[in-house]
Amino acid sequence: MKKTAWCASLLGTCLLLAASPGWTKSKKSPPAEPASSDVQSEIDAISGRLKDSSRVPQNPAPQETRSVGIFKYPVNPTGFQRLLPDISLIGTFAGAYFSQEPAGETGVDPSRTGFNLQEIELAFQSVIDPYFRADVMLAFGEEGVELEEGYFTTLGLVKGLQIRGGKMRLPFGRQNQKHTENWDFVDNTLVNKAFLGPDGLKELGIEISYLIPVPFFLQLQGTFSNGDGDTSFGGTRVKDFLYQGRVTMSFDPSVNTSLLFGGSAAFGFNASGLGNQTMIYGGDFLFKWKPKSYRSVVWQSEYLFRQFDDAAGNQNDGGLYSYIDWQFLKRWHAGIRYDQMGLPEAIVPKEYRLSPAITFNPTEFTRIRAQYEYDKVANLDSVHAAFLQFEFSMGPHGAHPF
């Protein structure tokens, strides 16, 4: 079967070569304008070749095989092996120095002076059938493995509508949706850690989103999930679900710039007592200027406001971060981030942090990042920290999220 298809494609190629004027080896006598029937036969030859190509791989390499015991398997993927999902692995390590060791849960952030494994993320990604794709990411830490994300996404619903289901980083703001390898700094932002948890707001649930058909980007997302996240949510009753939504708007003011505004809200129950509620609101803003392929400036900011019911009553907390990342050479980025908690101040104490960083990407598949941090919590001594992060990425070329 395969052989016939091969021969057909070979024949098609020969026909094409014969039919293409000016490209054969006899350069000495350039042929005159071909008659229209010649053009038609040339088109037919190409059409035949296209038909064959959709079945047979182009320029297949000679079938090399490798033997393991009595089994022989081809080195180059063919047949069912082409259906393997994309498998990739990203490892993130950091050397750290703290003038005072951090306390409490740090998530993927460096947690001690010395060497830190931030995360090894193993991802399986594939389109499943004409209607669904699935993405599963496992996060390996020193203590074990956890499901970072694992969800399906619909592909063929009514235009504009999409449903995701499974465990996912909820679309609350920008930072919460980004995986460690896509952060522009070594560690998470203060406000995300304080309100959405050291590991981010990841829940088992379902998301319905709709891209509103207007001339600019306007997207509505609504999620309904278990609400087990233990920082701001995690009510003990079964009915303590988490309801969350986001609206994102984006447009390009000029060919080289993009603006994005987002608003998010989450409502659920916390673990401080039966029926105690938590409400978090967030606003985010992104400006990107990319005058050339390898030069860009990103300014991203986010403010989160939390109303948290506990024994002390209704407590109002707020915090923000704002950073600029400047790509000044193809492989170099410089960034500076400012974090502040206590706007207003309630459960989480006032805190300021300033983090300059410089990043070098030897290729798209490795990253070396140095970062200094000055951290001052109200009434405590200021803390100095320095990080040197290394990251590698194996497997298919992952796309860069915006």
Added chain:
Amino acid sequence: MKKLLLSFVFSLLPLIASAKINVVATLPVFASIAREVGGDRVEVTSLARGDQDPHFLDAKPSFVVKLSQADLLIHGGLELEIGWLPPIVVQARNPKINNGTAGNVDLSVGLNILEVPQTPVNRSMGDVHPRGNPHAWLDPNNAKVMAVNIVQHLSEIDPSGKDVYNDRLKSFITKLNGKIAEWHKETEGWKGKQVVTYHKSLSYVAGWTGLDVVANVEPKPGIPPSSRYVDELIDKTKGQPVKAILMETFYPTKLPRYLSQKTGIPLVMIPTDVGEEGVSDYFGLIDALVGKIGSAM
């Protein structure tokens, strides 16, 4: 509830319906070919601009909007756009342009593709494309295949325009055949002439003109040269009959300029996509390319 939602969705649909077939191409050169064969029946937009490196675009939300309204998506395949296209196709939530549908044209199908790795690849070789060199549109013979491919898909999603598309395809290929003969004449003397290129983007041009690309300024695909590597290149090319250093406008010029100064080999900036200064369509692109390189021969 469900009915309400659906009626809401359907009430919005007519807002985006338009009479013309809405074609979105990743690169301006693909858009140009689509315009040639689609004529007045299609409205063609391109995501990238001609002066941008097609490997490094942002997956911008405004692209998502364009794709959400597309009837046909034309892309180069061969993982040229892999760093930015896949997520925006998913986000566009447009079942018309999903992979494997009539509205999704992979232009690499049926092409003569160069530099397909014959052994297992790894990234110590740089950012290699496991399915071969993606800059295939710089061979006019491949442009013919691309045009036929686009017409097949257009005819499938817009059957009433089939004859128009076929007629336009015929005149496009007739014109291209004429130009090919011209370009061949203009490049007759190029065979065996040595050049240095910045990226491996001229392999196809070398293929049909006989140019001999003796070195790349990038030590490996996608990896910018160090000054030590450029010094090695200077030693390697000094005294050799290298006619020109050819590079696209979006690459950094500092080290190539230094190489040019030290060796006396002229640095020639070349267009590889439609939309760069003075290049308005596919014919103009190859005209400009042949003209620019020809000036150094």
